Every structure is written in structure tokens, then in C-alpha cells.
Amino acid sequence: MPAKIVGTVSLTPELTALIEAKVATxxxxxxxxxxxxxxxxxxxxxxxxxxxxxxxxxxxxxAR
Structure with missing residues (x-):
């Protein structure tokens, strides 16, 4: 099982939209x-x- 970091990450609306678009594909x-x-x-x-x-x-x- 991969290591897990518990917490939050703050993203701009643009990055959030990019992530959502990638998942939607x-x-x-x-x-x-x-x-x-x-x-x-x-x-x-x-x-x-x-x-x-x-x-x-x-x-x-x-070169020296």
C-alpha cells in the first residue's frame, strides 16, 4: 500500500477544473x-x- 499523507491541499479553481477534467476523461x-x-x-x-x-x-x- 502506498504511503498516505493525511491533510488538505489548496488548489486554484483552474487546477481543480483541470483535475476534474482529467478524471472526467x-x-x-x-x-x-x-x-x-x-x-x-x-x-x-x-x-x-x-x-x-x-x-x-x-x-x-x-573546456579548461
Whole structure:
């Protein structure tokens, strides 16, 4: 069973509407699934940014 954070999250009306629209498509079964999908994308984006930063650092070292 996945870890569960108990609490509330405040969203703008626009984000609430986006989540509701995603659930309405049937691709997601709940708002939680939409949020988890978004968080997975954020983790992937962070990983890619980290890789890019490492490549830039390596490129600078090699240019010296």
C-alpha cells in the first residue's frame, strides 16, 4: 500500500477544473491518480534537469 499523507491541499479553481477534467476523461479514476501522475512527471523533470546540470559541469571542466 502506498504511503498516505493525511491533510488538505489548496488548489486554484483552474487546477481543480483541470483535475476534474482529467478524471472526467476516464483516463484517471480519481483526483489522487491525477496528482500522482503530475508528481511522477515532476520527479522525471527534476532528474532530467539534474542530468543537464551535470553535463554542463562536465563540459566546463573539459573546456579548461
Amino acid at each position: 476516464g483516463l484517471y479514476g480519481s483526483a489522487s491518480e491525477v496528482v500522482r501522475a503530475g508528481l511522477r512527471l515532476l520527479v522525471e523533470q527534476d532528474r532530467q534537469e539534474e542530468q543537464t546540470a551535470k553535463k554542463v559541469t562536465e563540459g566546463r571542466r573539459n
